Amino acid sequence: MRLLHSPLTVLCTVAVGLGAIANAAADEAPTAAQSADVGPARMETMTILGNPNQIDRIGGSAQYLSHDELDTFRYSDVMRVLRAVPGVYLQDEEGFGLRPNIGIRGSGLDRSSRIALLEDGVLIAPAPYSAPAAYYFPTQRRMSAMEVLKGPSSIRVGSRTTGGAVNMLSTPIPTGQSMLVDAGYGQDDYRELHAYYGGSTEHLGWLFETVQQDSDGFKDIDGPVGGDTGFDINDYVAKFRVSTAANARFFQSLEFKYGYTEQDANETYLGLTDEDFDRDPKRRYAGSQRDEFESEHKQYQFNHLLTPASRAWDLSTAAYYNDFNRNWYKLGHVGGVGISSLLGDPDTYAEELGWVRGEDSPDDALTLRNNNRDYFSKGIQSMFSTDASLLGADWRFTLGGRYHEDEEDRFQDEDGYRMDSGRMVQTSDGAPGSQTNRVSDAEVFSMFTEIEMSAGNWIVTPGMRWETIDLRRRDFSTDDPDRSEGPTRTRENTTDILIPGVGAVYSFNSRFELLGGVSKGFNPPAPGSSADEEESVNWEFGGRFRQPSWSAEMIGFYSDYDNLVGTCTESTGGGCDIGDQFDGGEATVYGVETSVGARATGVFGSGIDVPVRLAYTWTPEAQFDSGFESDFEPWGDVEDGDDIPYIPQHQAQLAIGLAANRWQVDVVANYVDKTRTVAGSGSIPGDESTDEYLIFDLAARYSFTDRFSAFTRVDNIFDETYIVARRPSGARPGKPQSAMLGFRYSF
Structure with a gap:
């Protein structure tokens, strides 16, 4: 049985798949220069x-x-969007994607902290090095496109190269006057x-945009208080944006972006016991009636582009500042027992569970x-590119810095109820x-x-990336709220890391090409961490096929960890000191990513097109290669x-x-194996498993005129009930059936 899930099997699977693709690709063999324009172009900064x-x-x-792909279903949940990308792993939590959990190629996915998150090419996690958990995430509905990078292509982005990067591209300034109401x-x-x-003239451009979203939620809180x-x-x-004339000797463009986002969510970390889930998956215990998440995010970004009329080189620079504050007021302990332990063993903690369900309790029995x-995060980055024939x-040479x-500043306390x-x-x-009085920072x-x-x-x-990372954690006395006495303990750690990688593409003809690459995987440690750095060697090999009516891609990946690191967070269940890191030692993850896209035109002898798209990820092995003991709840004793x-x-x-x-009418089916x-x-114990599920979403739209259209969408058409996470x-349940109807006016 072991042989069936070996790396050799994965390699053979890719080889067979590529062979089938290659047979469809017989064509004359152009050079790489003929198959793509290698001339320099003005870069989108x-x-x-x-x-x-x-x-x-x-x-x-x-x-x-692309924008058209995002616009098909008009999802506000980024995790529903990223289901279309093979090799991306997602863990739902509350059904709306407010604080998504995204991983790439087995990197781990807690709060998307194991990958690089960017908006418009700039790191966007609250504190990308000292506290990368994505309690802020850009609003999906104002994104015009998304980029997902894996393997060697992620080296230019940042140090979290174990998995890769997701770059969200916001609505650009229109080239002409444009308006949209959706x-x-x-x-x-x-x-x-x-x-x-928004709009543009020869030298000026502007855009004003807003997204407003609210919902009463699909869960019901026990007891007389209720609430949405x-x-x-x-x-x-x-x-x-201000820019020179397009034909200027040196073209320059300077763009400024300001963003403000506030969120208020009546969300909780408190799920259900399996017994209560089976009775009513939409139930929320009375003990979560006070739970609330409030946040405010501000972003400032300048982008500058300089390139000569000859376009022989270009220099792009971005300066940024992000400020984020949040307070999640939520139930943490009941009778001194953590809520994860309580729900994991409801028989032992029957009395405490009764209090959570609404039975009378002593004072301070519930602590929130x-x-x-x-x-905050701030910085400046620049990239220079030039072309040459030698x-x-x-050749295209790129240098960036x-x-x-x-x-991250934690200033926390607890109240009793x-x-x-x-x-x-x-x-x-x-x-x-x-309760907590500490500051972590990174340079x-x-x-x-x-x-x-x-x-x-x-x-x-x-390619090659070098980083020097200085991390510091300062702990202050919990009896010193103004921090006038200075830190009681300071822990510092410095990391110097070199991250090399190489990728190669071989074009057999204008339709078929092979690609392969190897790169160093790395995740920086947390401030004050005593754990070793996370390092791996990541391999990939596959092929792409392209022609006007359809395309296909199959890539095998293999990640060989020298050390896999876990980080204790409340979102992983707690049970350990928040922020502590654990060495997982050697580990192996490998699999195959497959995507196919096609568009049949004029079917049924009419003007109807049929677009089809498939994304599939097979991960036969993701396992630890050594045993150890840890207090990290998702691992335990391994x-x-x-x-x-x-x-x-x-x-x-x-x-x-x-x-x-x-x-246009579109239906999408999403299948996820139990995990x-x-x-x-x-075999996986029932209380340590999510459910296998298959759900269908539907979207339809009708254009009355070129400017006015109506649309509808139904998520989870058949109202499937399933445990999406523990x-x-x-x-915790997946999002139940939900329908919406709307209109769009644009010019």
Whole structure:
């Protein structure tokens, strides 16, 4: 049986798949220069891939989701969007994607902290080095495109190269005067408005944009208090650009972006016992009636582009500052027992569970924590690229650097409550900073270089990134709220890391090419961490096929960890000191990513097109290669050969549509295999597993005129019920059936 899941099997699978693709690709063999325009182009300063039409030249696997692809379903949940990308792993939590959990190629996915998150080419996590957990995430509805980078292609982005990067591209300033109003209403009193107005002249450009979203939520809180379980998001963006004439001797463009986002969500970490989930998956215990997440995010970004009329080189620079504060006031302990332990063993903690359900309790039986944290990140980054023809080859040289600082300030306290006839009554008020009083910060300087060499049928792209990371954690006394006495303990750690990689593309003809690459995987440690750095060697090999009516891609990946690191967070269930890191030792993850896209035109003898898209990820092995003991709840005591949790063996998406001149209907099916929620081997215990599920979404739209259209969407058409996660604490349901109807006016 072991042989069936060996790397050799994966390699053979890729080889067979590529052989089938290659048989369809018989054609004359052009040179790489003939198959793609290698001339320099004015770069979009906010993209990583540059021109998405030349993605096949990338020395590593990468995916680009265009505006049209995002617009098909108009999802506000980024995790539903990313189901279309193979090799991306997702763990739902509350059904709306407010704080998504995204991983790439088995990197781990807690709060998307194991990958690099960017908006318009700039790191966007609250504190990307000192506290990368994505409690802020850009509003999906104002994104015009997305880039997903894996393998060697992610080296230019940042140090989290174990998995890769997701870059979200916001609405660009329109080339001409343009306006959009997109409004919708749906179940659970869901309301959404996306609107913008902008335009450009020869030298000036501007954009004003907003997204407004709110919902009452689909869960019901026990007891007389009740209340909604939804959220409210207000998002505003303004952009201004000034530029020289397009034919100036040196073209320059300076763009400024300001963004403001506030969110109020009645969300909780408290899930359900399996027994209660089976009775009513939409139930929320009375003990979560006070739970609330509040946040405010501000972003400032300048982008500058300089390139000569000859376009022989270009220099792009971005300066940024992000400020984020949030407070998640939520239930943490009941009778001194953590909620994860309570729901994991309801028989032992039957009395405490009764209090959570609404039975009368003593004073201070329920403790809620003010998880109050302030963050900032700031920096400047620049990239220079130039082209040359030397030694019979075409070259593109790229050199970049970034200076970055970020900080997380935790100032937290706890309040006590008693349950009184289903109502929570406050019985104690914790002093500010009396639970956690600490500051973590990071200072990072990095440089990267990349050389693309194109000769004959080959494109080879070696790259290298160097980072020096200075991390510090200062702990202050919980009796010193103004921090006048200075830190009680300071821990510092410095990391100097060199991250090399190389990717190669070989074009057999204008339709078929092979690609391969190897790169160093790395994740920086946390401030003050005593754990070793996370390092791996990542390999990939596959092929792409392109022709006007359809395309296909199959890539095998293999990640060989020298040390896999876990980080203790409340969102993984707690049970350890928050922020502590654990060495997982050697580990192995490998699998195959497959994507196919096609569009049949004029079917049924009419003007109807049929677009079809498939994304499939097979991960036969994601396991620890050594045994150890840890207090990290998702791992626990690990034995050699245990599976890494939350990595499904199979996941797939199949989308099919019917598109005519004025209307379009699309259906997408998402399948996810059951996953292990705690490290282990053999058959998965029922209380340590998510559910296998297959759900269908439907979207339709009709254009009355070129400017006015109506649309509808139904998520989870058949109202499937399934456990999507068991963390942070207890069983959590996937989003039930929900429908919305809306209209769009634009010019």
